[in-house]
Amino acid sequence: xxxxxxxxxxxxxxxxxxxxxxxxxxxxxxxxxxxxxxxxxxxxxxxxxxxxxxxxxxxxxxxxxxxxxxxxxxxxxxxxxxxxxxxxxxxxxxxxxxxxxxxxxxxxxxxxxxxxxxxxxxxxxxxxxxxxx
Amino acid sequence: xxxxxxxxxxxxxxxxxxxxxxxxxxxxxxxxxxxxxxxxxxxxxxxxxxxxxxxxxxxxxxxxxxxxxxxxxxxxxxxxxxxxxxxxxxxxxxxxxxxxxxxxxxxxxxxxxxxxxxxxxxxxxxxxxxxxxxxxxxxxxxxxxxxxxxxxxxxxxxxxxxxxxxxxxxxxxxxxxxxxxxxxxxxxxxxxxxxxxxxxxxxxxxxx
Numbered sequence: 001x002x003x004x005x006x007x008x009x010x011x012x013x014x015x016x017x018x019x020x021x022x023x024x025x026x027x028x029x030x031x032x033x034x035x036x037x038x039x040x041x042x043x044x045x046x047x048x049x050x051x052x053x054x055x056x057x058x059x060x061x062x063x064x065x066x067x068x069x070x071x072x073x074x075x076x077x078x079x080x081x082x083x084x085x086x087x088x089x090x091x092x093x094x095x096x097x098x099x100x101x102x103x104x105x106x107x108x109x110x111x112x113x114x115x116x117x118x119x120x121x122x123x124x125x126x127x128x129x130x131x132x133x
Numbered sequence: 134x135x136x137x138x139x140x141x142x143x144x145x146x147x148x149x150x151x152x153x154x155x156x157x158x159x160x161x162x163x164x165x166x167x168x169x170x171x172x173x174x175x176x177x178x179x180x181x182x183x184x185x186x187x188x189x190x191x192x193x194x195x196x197x198x199x200x201x202x203x204x205x206x207x208x209x210x211x212x213x214x215x216x217x218x219x220x221x222x223x224x225x226x227x228x229x230x231x232x233x234x235x236x237x238x239x240x241x242x243x244x245x246x247x248x249x250x251x252x253x254x255x256x257x258x259x260x261x262x263x264x265x266x267x268x269x270x271x272x273x274x275x276x277x278x279x280x281x282x283x284x285x286x287x288x289x290x291x292x293x294x295x296x297x298x299x300x301x302x303x304x305x306x307x308x309x310x311x312x313x314x315x316x317x318x319x320x321x322x323x324x325x326x327x328x329x330x331x332x333x334x335x336x337x338x339x340x341x
Contacts, residue, residue: 011333012301018282019302021275023177030190034176037198038169045168045205046161 168209171216172201175303179224182298185286186228187235196231200224221299221313232291285335289328292316296324297332 008016176197183193200223208219286294292314299310300321310325311318 009329011329011336014278015282015301015332018275018278019181019298022181022279022283025276025279026177026180030180030194031177033194034180034197037194037201038172038176040198041172041201041205042165042169044202045209046165048206048209 164209167213168205168216171213171220172204175217175220176201178298178303179220181302182221182295183224183228185283185294185298186291187231188287192231192235196224196227199227203227217303217305218309218312221303221305222315225295225313225315281336282332285332288335289331292320292324293328293331296321297328300325 179197179200180193183196184190187193187196200220203223204216204220208216211219286297289297295314296310299305299313300307305313307318307321310321314321314324
């Protein structure tokens with residue numbers, strides 16, 4: 001506060017005293033609201049002063065979370081199936097064969113497998129091809 | 134709004150707790166503390182000045198709050214000695230805006246065929262409650278003088294009122310008052326002199 005240097009009249013001195021007394025008559029509700037307004041203003045000032053790089057402060061944490069998610073997704077896709085796939089003529093069935101194997105008709109075909117017949121049919125086909133050629 | 138009034142401890146909060154201040158930055162901490170001290174020092178006087186101009190408590194609180202926010206937002210980096218004239222300049226602009234808006238609103242409402250009653254005028258129990266402080270004779274004399282001075286101030290032209298309150302209540306010198314009012318130092322002296330003459334004519338020497 002910059003004090004008034006001029007010589008004050010009696011009226012001015014009294015007026016200052018009266019006005020100072022008027023400040024003490026301000027009620028608690030108003031004082032509380034003024035206090036809250038001041039806090040809000042200080043928040044604004046602090047937010048304005050916050051350095052720009054503070055906005056990137058959470059970047060490492062966010063990056064770590066994103067990386068963890070990516071790794072978990074990749075591992076989930078690469079994880080071997082818990083179901084043991086059946087062997088078919090000494091080879092592991094590929095993932096695409098799971099649908100075929102799960103199909104009930106395909107299972108009937110496997111159960112009714114007649115190996116000698118197909119071998120005989122194949123031999124006949126080969127023999128006919130050679131005789132035609 | 135008023136339910137926290139009895140719980141709040143408006144002037145006991147240390148400055149270090151104000152705002153989301155980066156405590157590792159001593160400059161930010163110092164500025165926040167200085168701004169808090171400044172605003173705490175002017176808020177009651179600013180409220181009185183706004184109340185005298187607007188004659189409405191809620192409007193006065195809004196005006197002071199806006200001035201605080203504007204100062205913090207736009208001028209917190211300015212040197213501290215500039216804050217007071219800047220703050221009162223902002224407050225004055227805000228008061229003028231509110232007075233203009235009120236004038237326009239009054240004209241519009243005057244044309245409306247039906248004017249709704251204001252239901253928000255119920256007295257606040259906390260605000261109406263008597264102060265627990267003792268009321269000695271001196272206090273009563275001061276209260277009477279405060280009432281008389283406030284009433285006389287309300288009758289002053291706006292610029293005279295402003296010059297008188299900034300000089301007498303806030304203690305600004307002529308140059309600071311001129312900066313706050315946006316006028317010349319000569320105008321400040323004229324407004325202030327006329328205000329004192331007018332008040333003295335009504336109140337005598339205001340013996341208290």
